[in-house]
Amino acid sequence: MQQKKLNQTDRPAPPSAADVLSACQGLRLTRVRRMVLEFLLGAQMPVKAYDILDALRHGAPKALTPASIYRALDYLLQEGLVHKVGTLNAYVACAEACPETCADTNAACTESCAENCTCSRAGSHRVRHAPVFMLVCPGCRKSKEICDPALYQTIFSAMQRQGFQLQGDTVELTGICPGCAQQQDQSCTI
Structure with a gap:
């Protein structure tokens, strides 16, 4: 009996990062949710919703709308797979830090x-x-997700003592990243 040679198209594609992440959490992602998550995982920096739409529109077999992107982002936010960086009005994949x-x-x-x-x-x-801090550089728009439960608890407790309630589980801190700081230092010495 002659065996059929397998070519590249006969092999199942390896699972994507979005597939692995969603499977671990027991989630079933729709096509649009998977596309948005894959895009954000690849971007590795905060991206605005309309930029996601523009990037995905070209490869999508079906027309994407702003509403479909926002619905996907809302779901991914709810499930903890992405964070909204409010200071940039953008979204970033959870770094799993x-x-x-x-x-x-x-x-x-x-x-x-x-x-x-x-x-x-x-x-x-x-x-x-666990709750996270999002360090955000307004210069280059990079962000870094860090986790410090003790510091988060200190902030949470201080807010409670003042009668405030923390919304969400992400605290954003804006500052200049090392790359932008180095560029600023070099421009000052010239």
Whole structure:
């Protein structure tokens, strides 16, 4: 019996980063949600919704609308896969810099949930991140997600003492990144 040679199109495509991320959290992404998440994962910096729309419009088999992009972003925000950088009015994929905790047991998941989680719904549960700080550079529009639960608790407690309620789980701090600071220093010495 003659075996059929496999060519590149016969092999299943390897799972994308968005597929792996959504599978770990037990999510099923629509085509548009997957496209938006993949784009943000590749961008590695905050991107405005209309820029996402413009970038995805060309490769989409079906016409995309601003509403479909915003719906996808809202869903991805709700599921903790992206963050909104309000100071830039842009979105960035979650960097997964923070330790993840199982939504069932609140225990740290240090590896892939699907392989190592021991809770009752191992491999099919939602994972939530600890609160994060988003460092934002207005010069180059880069952002960096960091996690410091102790500092976050200090800020949260101070707000509560003043009668304020923190909205969301991301605190944005605006500052000049090392690259922009270096450019500023070089322009001052010339």
